[in-house]
Amino acid sequence: MSDAKKKLEDLGKRIVTELKKGTQPKIDVPVRALSNVSYNEKTKTLQLGNKISERFFFNVSHVRKFAQSIEIAKISRQLIALGKHENLRGVFYMAKRTLPGTNTNLVDEQTESDKAIEDLELVTDLSREQLNMNANKNGSVAGQVIIEDKGDTIDWSKMGSGGWSIPSNVEGISFKKISAKYVVYMEKASIWERLHEDKFWEKHNCIIMSSQGQTTRGIRRLLQRLSKEHKLPVYVLCDWDAYGFYIYSVLKFGSINLAHISESMALPDAKYLGITANDVEKYGLKKHLIKMKDIDIARLKQISEYDWFKNNKRWQQEFKAMKTAGAKAEIQALSARGITFISETYLPEKIKNKDWID
Amino acid sequence: MSDAKKKLEDLGKRIVTELKKGTQPKIDVPVRALSNVSYNEKTKTLQLGNKISERFFFNVSHVRKFAQSIEIAKISRQLIALGKHENLRGVFYMAKRTLPGTNTNLVDEQTESDKAIEDLELVTDLSREQLNMNANKNGSVAGQVIIEDKGDTIDWSKMGSGGWSIPSNVEGISFKKISAKYVVYMEKASIWERLHEDKFWEKHNCIIMSSQGQTTRGIRRLLQRLSKEHKLPVYVLCDWDAYGFYIYSVLKFGSINLAHISESMALPDAKYLGITANDVEKYGLKKHLIKMKDIDIARLKQISEYDWFKNNKRWQQEFKAMKTAGAKAEIQALSARGITFISETYLPEKIKNKDWID
Numbered sequence: 001m002s003d004a005k006k007k008l009e010d011l012g013k014r015i016v017t018e019l020k021k022g023t024q025p026k027i028d029v030p031v032r033a034l035s036n037v038s039y040n041e042k043t044k045t046l047q048l049g050n051k052i053s054e055r056f057f058f059n060v061s062h063v064r065k066f067a068q069s070i071e072i073a074k075i076s077r078q079l080i081a082l083g084k085h086e087n088l089r090g091v092f093y094m095a096k097r098t099l100p101g102t103n104t105n106l107v108d109e110q111t112e113s114d115k116a117i118e119d120l121e122l123v124t125d126l127s128r129e130q131l132n133m134n135a136n137k138n139g140s141v142a143g144q145v146i147i148e149d150k151g152d153t154i155d156w157s158k159m160g161s162g163g164w165s166i167p168s169n170v171e172g173i174s175f176k177k178i179s180a181k182y183v184v185y186m187e188k189a190s191i192w193e194r195l196h197e198d199k200f201w202e203k204h205n206c207i208i209m210s211s212q213g214q215t216t217r218g219i220r221r222l223l224q225r226l227s228k229e230h231k232l233p234v235y236v237l238c239d240w241d242a243y244g245f246y247i248y249s250v251l252k253f254g255s256i257n258l259a260h261i262s263e264s265m266a267l268p269d270a271k272y273l274g275i276t277a278n279d280v281e282k283y284g285l286k287k288h289l290i291k292m293k294d295i296d297i298a299r300l301k302q303i304s305e306y307d308w309f310k311n312n313k314r315w316q317q318e319f320k321a322m323k324t325a326g327a328k329a330e331i332q333a334l335s336a337r338g339i340t341f342i343s344e345t346y347l348p349e350k351i352k353n354k355d356w357i358d
Numbered sequence: 359m360s361d362a363k364k365k366l367e368d369l370g371k372r373i374v375t376e377l378k379k380g381t382q383p384k385i386d387v388p389v390r391a392l393s394n395v396s397y398n399e400k401t402k403t404l405q406l407g408n409k410i411s412e413r414f415f416f417n418v419s420h421v422r423k424f425a426q427s428i429e430i431a432k433i434s435r436q437l438i439a440l441g442k443h444e445n446l447r448g449v450f451y452m453a454k455r456t457l458p459g460t461n462t463n464l465v466d467e468q469t470e471s472d473k474a475i476e477d478l479e480l481v482t483d484l485s486r487e488q489l490n491m492n493a494n495k496n497g498s499v500a501g502q503v504i505i506e507d508k509g510d511t512i513d514w515s516k517m518g519s520g521g522w523s524i525p526s527n528v529e530g531i532s533f534k535k536i537s538a539k540y541v542v543y544m545e546k547a548s549i550w551e552r553l554h555e556d557k558f559w560e561k562h563n564c565i566i567m568s569s570q571g572q573t574t575r576g577i578r579r580l581l582q583r584l585s586k587e588h589k590l591p592v593y594v595l596c597d598w599d600a601y602g603f604y605i606y607s608v609l610k611f612g613s614i615n616l617a618h619i620s621e622s623m624a625l626p627d628a629k630y631l632g633i634t635a636n637d638v639e640k641y642g643l644k645k646h647l648i649k650m651k652d653i654d655i656a657r658l659k660q661i662s663e664y665d666w667f668k669n670n671k672r673w674q675q676e677f678k679a680m681k682t683a684g685a686k687a688e689i690q691a692l693s694a695r696g697i698t699f700i701s702e703t704y705l706p707e708k709i710k711n712k713d714w715i716d
Contacts, residue, residue, distance in 0.1 A: 082697065085555055087548035090693035093646060097694070136547045136570060137498070140523035149518025160507025161530065165498035165523035168551060172519065189494045190445035193526060197443060212494060288451060335448035336455070339440065 004131060007124045008077045015057075015070065025057040027069060030122050030260065037259045039307035044268035046254040046308070048122075068116040069123065071095050071106055072131075076120065079132035085169060088114055091133055122260050129221065134168035138216045140189070141166055142196055143207030144179035156207070163196065166209070168218045170225065178230050183207040184273065184347070185223060186237040187215075187247050191331055191342070198343035204351075207232070215251055220265045223251070227267050234267050235356060237347075238274035241292075241328035242299035245319075248272045253308050271356035273347075275329050277321035278355075283346065288336060289327035296328060314357050362489060365482045366435045373415070373428065383415040385427060388480050388618065395617045397665035402626035404612040404666070406480075426474040427481065429453050429464055430489075434478065437490035443527060446472055449491055480618050487579065492526035496574045498547070499524055500554055501565030502537035514565070521554065524567070526576045528583065536588050541565040542631070542705070543581060544595040545573075545605050549689055549700070556701035562709075565590070573609055578623045581609070585625050592625050593714060595705075596632035599650075599686035600657035603677075606630045611666050629714035631705075633687050635679035636713075641704065646694060647685035654686060672715055 011027075018025040030036065031051040040047045055069070056062045075094050079086055086094065092110040099106060107113045117128055128134070140163035145156040149172060156164050184206055186192055192210035195201065201208045207226070211219050226232045236251055238244030252270045254262030280286060292300070303309060304319040322328065334342045350356065369385075376383040388394070389409040398405045413427070414420045433452050437444055444452065450468040457464060465471045479486055486492070498521035503514040507530060514522050542564055544550055550568035553559065559566045565584070569577050584590045594609055596602030610628045612620030638644060650658070661667060662677040680686065692700045708714065 079697065084697050085551070086693065086697055087551065087690065089548060089688070089690040090552070090697075093688075093691050093694040094697075096646070098645065134548075134551065137520070137551060138547070138570070140495070147518070149520070152516040152518045154516070154518050154520075158510040158512070159522065160505070160510045160512050161525040161527070162495070162507070162512075162523040163525075164517065165520040167519040167521075168547075169519070189496070189526075190447060190492075193443070193445065193492065193495060194448070212496070287456065288454070330447070330451075332445065332447040333451050335444065336451040339437065339442050339444055339448075339452075 002080060004124070004126050005077060005080045007126060008073050008080070011073055011124065012070070012077075019057075025066075027055050027066065027123055028052045029055055029069075029119050032118065032122070032257065032260065034256055037256050039253070043263075044253065044308075045262040045266040046256065046259040047262055048259045065116070065119070068095065068107055068112060069119050072113065072116040072120050073124075076131040076133065085132045085134050087134055087136070087168075088117070091117065118257075118260075127261050127264055129169050129171050129217070132169075135217055137166060137168040137218055139166040139209065139211035139219050140164065140192060141207060141209045141222070143183075143201045143209075144205060145175065145207060146177040147173050148176055149173045157202070161193075161196065163192070166211075166216070166218050166222060168216065170218050170222045173222075173225075175225075175230065178226075178232070179205065180207045180232065181205050182233040182235060183209060183223060183226055184235050184237055185215075185219070185251070186210045186331070187213060187239070187244065188331065191237065194340075195343050195347075198340050200343045200347070204348070213247075215247060217265070220251065220267075223267055223270075224265060227269060234270045235273035235351070236270055237331060238272065239328065239330045240275035240277070240280065240322070241330075242296050242303055242322075244274055245272075245303050246299070248274070249303065249306065249308070271358055273350055273356045275331055275333075276355075276357065277318060277325070279346075279350075280325075280329055283334065283337060285329050285333050285336075288333035289325060289329055291327050292322075297323070297326075318357065360438060362482070362484050363435060363438045365484060366431050366438070369431055369482065370428070370435075377415075383424075385413050385424065385481055386410045387413055387427075387477050390476065390480070390615065390618065392614055395614050397611070401621075402611065402666075403620040403624040404614065404617040405620055406617045423474070423477070426453065426465055426470060427477050430471065430474040430478050431482075434489040434491065443490045443492050445492055445494070445526075446475070449475065476615075476618075485619050485622055487527050487529050487575070490527075493575055495524060495526040495576055497524040497567065497569035497577050498522065498550060499565060499567045499580070501541075501559045501567075502563060503533065503565060504535040505531050506534055507531045515560070519551075519554065521550070524569075524574070524576050524580060526574065528576050528580045531580075531583075533583075533588065536584075536590070537563065538565045538590065539563050540591040540593065541567060541581060541584055542593050542595055543573075543577075543609070544568045544689070545571065545597070545602065546689065549595065552698075553701050553705075556698050558701045558705065562706070571605075573605060575623070578609065578625075581625055581628075582623060585627060592628045593631035593709070594628055595689060596630065597686065597688045598633035598635070598638065598680070599688075600654050600661055600680075602632055603630075603661050604657070606632070607661065607664065607666070629716055631708055631714045633689055633691075634713075634715065635676060635683070637704075637708075638683075638687055641692065641695060643687050643691050643694075646691035647683060647687050649685050650680075655681070655684075676715065 036049040092113040254266040394407040612624040
């Protein structure tokens, strides 16, 4: 029996035993809020504190959430038993059943089932992926790597112009051969196509990987496995703006919402290889600066005050330069310097000179 | 020399000749607006009418757009000569240069370069893909198909849990072996993962393909090539809502903006295999209906009045049923009936009974 299945069944058995004994069933859910999240200087990741919220079955204000958690545990156990996975939206519809003899649905909105899933992650110390529940897939990868997945042998260097499409859950992948020496992860699919067409990964013996916008958990886990299991450095290529910094921050340190799973997601050794204030000067991008809006400025302020950036001189220097410029820059602006400028000049120079931010 | 390169050079030569002769250079750009778009009953696609807008070089109100079109032609010729492709955002940065001796940029916003690209498509009768300019990539595919792309042989049936990642430009792909009998295209990546995990394409010998949300041009072209060159039926699996109908409408008939390229994009034989009013009854989805918002109702009205739906009784019946219900339904609601209900019951039944809308 899988570890996950056993943990879920133990949870169920405990509650049934408590009910039979006439004692009050209770689950302890660690508090997920900024007040219970701190930055661990040693592991260089966000981590959850010790604050616990007790949830009782025989308590009018607790019972709904209590029942939702148990329902999600039931669905997860069912998925594991069948060897199937379900998307978060599908889990919501599975949980949205009307309680017999009432007009009440167990969940009415997906936010409720999503929260119950996160609670279950905390209660069982299993990740959503181990509970067989997935978010949307996104992203592509190419490079000198051979993997095995679902009985297929897949060579990431022989995927034509498309690349391998990254699934939402990468726990079942095994790495057969990795010749690549590092990973370049980028937030933009268009840059991935640029580097792929220019055979960047072939010439520099690396892996290129992208999603579009915020990074999916499938990609974060894939990057972490390459970093942890195979010691590959990961370079993150983003726009020079608050949103790009945030993407990097989540990848490297973890996110506040998911601080309880930082350990299985974060990339404490990742380096920021995106556009910097220096690059704007050096590579003549000044005329391509885009004026920051109020929301950009607010977001920049917020990020600059994060515990994990607060005492980092290099990052503070970057934030200050952006504030002074009152402007941001996109990675695509490099196209103004020539179609293949990014693959033939910019990235090779940056990597050779170790011109990244830690 | 490629057809595209020759056409672009001919355009350039003509303008230079006219300038040297002292005559007024002019380009004729067909008008792209609803007033110049009509539905062709015979080809079952949207098509552009004959209205032409003349654009003169020596005309203060025309010169900016004129110069933009020529700049885009120059960039395209350069891309073709180098055998490279560029994303629309990159093209914008390439075109955004300051005219010598002035403070004026040739383009200031991406909307300008995007429009100039569409104009160039019309003037040259080349698609954006043939001009080597791409939008973002998205989407995955799996099934009994072997293709060749960029020198790699890719078997869509041996792609593990991820599938092959669809590139933004599929013009260079050649189909080596197609055993699959039809294509199921879906708007949601999560449904793709559901069908893929359940080996739907293997059991039913078909191809499954998805993006996320609105369909990319890469996917539309890939579907069209499978439909036109290989006579594969295409079934479109959408939510029962105005947005789902719109996705189907664009896939099947073409879009108003891109009516000039309907011929190379549209899928006049595609069938709508998504949720119907009937399904809501038959498969017990009533409790999972979601109340329509004002915007949904407005969108539904707009779609029901499209020329290509106006006289289609079956579709009008569907629109009316939705209006009466005042509600929509998501494809994921089928999960409430069981994890694999969609792959083992719903889709096989619908396909067997030809229960689709044309």
